[in-house]
Structure formats: C-alpha cells, structure tokens
Amino acid sequence: DTAVSQTPKYLVTQMGNDKSIKCEQNLGHDTMYWYKQDSKKFLKIMFSYNNKELIINETVPNRFSPKSPDKAHLNLHINSLELGDSAVYFCASSQYVGYADTQYFGPGTRLTVL
Amino acid sequence: AQSVAQPEDQVNVAEGNPLTVKCTYSVSGNPYLFWYVQYPNRGLQFLLKYITGDNLVKGSYGFEAEFNKSQTSFHLKKPSALVSDSALYFCAVRDNGSGNTGKLIFGQGTTLQVKP
DSSP states (O other), X not given: OOSEEEEOSEEEEOTTOOEEEEEEEOSOOSEEXXXXXXXXXXXXEXXXXXXXXXXXXXXXXXXXXEEEXXXXXXXXXXXXXXXXXXXXXXXXXXXXXXXXXXXXXXXXXXXXXX | OOEEEOOOXXXXXXXXXXXXXXXXXXXXXXXXXEEEEEOXXXXXXXEEEXXXXXXXXXXXXXXXXXXXXTTTEEEEEESSOOGGGOEEXXXXXXXXXXXXXXXXXXXXXXXXXXXX
16 A cells, blocks of 8 residues: 555646645545756755644745645646646645654655746 | 755776765754765665664665764765676765754765776
8 A cells, every 4th residue: 555645656747727735645644745856866855734724834936835735635736837837746645743753754756848 | 954965076096996975964963874876867865864873784786885973974985896886876964953854954965986
C-alpha cells in the first residue's frame, strides 16, 4: 500500500492554465507538506497543514493555493501557470508537528509548463 | 539564519569501498538532522535522523551518520558501497527559527556514483 500518493505523476500544460495536484496519505498523520524541487534539484518547502490548519506559508506567489479537506488530503491548486512553475512537486506527511518528526514523501508530480 | 551545506556536488566511489557524503549545518539551539535519499524519478526516502544521544546514528540500507557538534557536521557513511547506492542524497535540518512547524531546510544535494 502506498503511504503518500500523488496524482497525477506527470502534468504537461500550457502557460496561463489552471491545474491541481492531489495528495493523499494513509499513514494517519496529522501534518502534510508541499515541496518544490527545481531543475537543479533544490528542495524548498512551500506549505504545511497541521490538522487542516495552515502552519507554513513560505514566500510563494498567491497563484498557488493549498487546500486540505481533511487530515489525509492536501491538494495544491495553481492558477495562471507560468514557465517558471515547471518543477517537481512533492507532498510529504509526518505524524505530528514535532521537533524531529520524520517526514515521508510521495513520489512527486513533474509539472511541465509550455 | 539556519542553513545546511553539502560541499560536494558529486562523490565517486568504487563498489566495496567506504563512502562518506558530507554535511555541515548552522542552527540556533539544538540541531535535529536528517538524511534522505532520492533515486531517479522517485520521491525522497528517509534514511536516518539525529535527535539526541549517541553521536553515531544507524539507519536504513546499512547507512550511518556521525554527529559532530564541535564541527557542526553530520556526515553520512557506509562501510562498503554498493552500485545500487548510486542516487542523490540530501541532508536536512529542522528550522528552529520557525516555531514548532516541522519546517526542514535541505542542503543542495550530493550525487553519489558507485562504480563496479
């Protein structure tokens, strides 16, 4: 059974479109995260939700909007896609928002904006 | 500011030889350190973490890491490398300056190439 899953795995779209990426975890964790990995493999946190409450909101364009309908799901909606949004987006989850709680990552969604 | 540095973009090692992937950190307060591995076109997999206690931490797939407070380092090691260990390795530190959010700061990654 997949612990943290994301759909779709690949997403190719045109500039200006709106798209969503979905994430689900079946680990019973309270906290979920979105990361962006750029073309140089650099990883950066974007958002985090704990029990459906937003707790991390990094300097991300407001075209990006996370939504957490319940503890097991965290979706990422992106409006007016730009070329620079092309990246791999990873979802992750952890049991708690703890000092050293391990984060478990999904397989990633490769977004290509043409 | 909290930060993590992985000084080597790539590490090359022959199969069967010991390997070391370096990581240094800068945080305020107690450091909570992690190593993850990313295989091609895959997500990150957790290897090990240091919270407190023994400076030598053992993790998955035979990896271990040594925490050195005086040198602010957390190097990843393995006594005998396998070709299948070839991957991208990330060191991460918990951002103690962001409150209790679980935020991790990642290093830039080190590609490990193990040759037969």
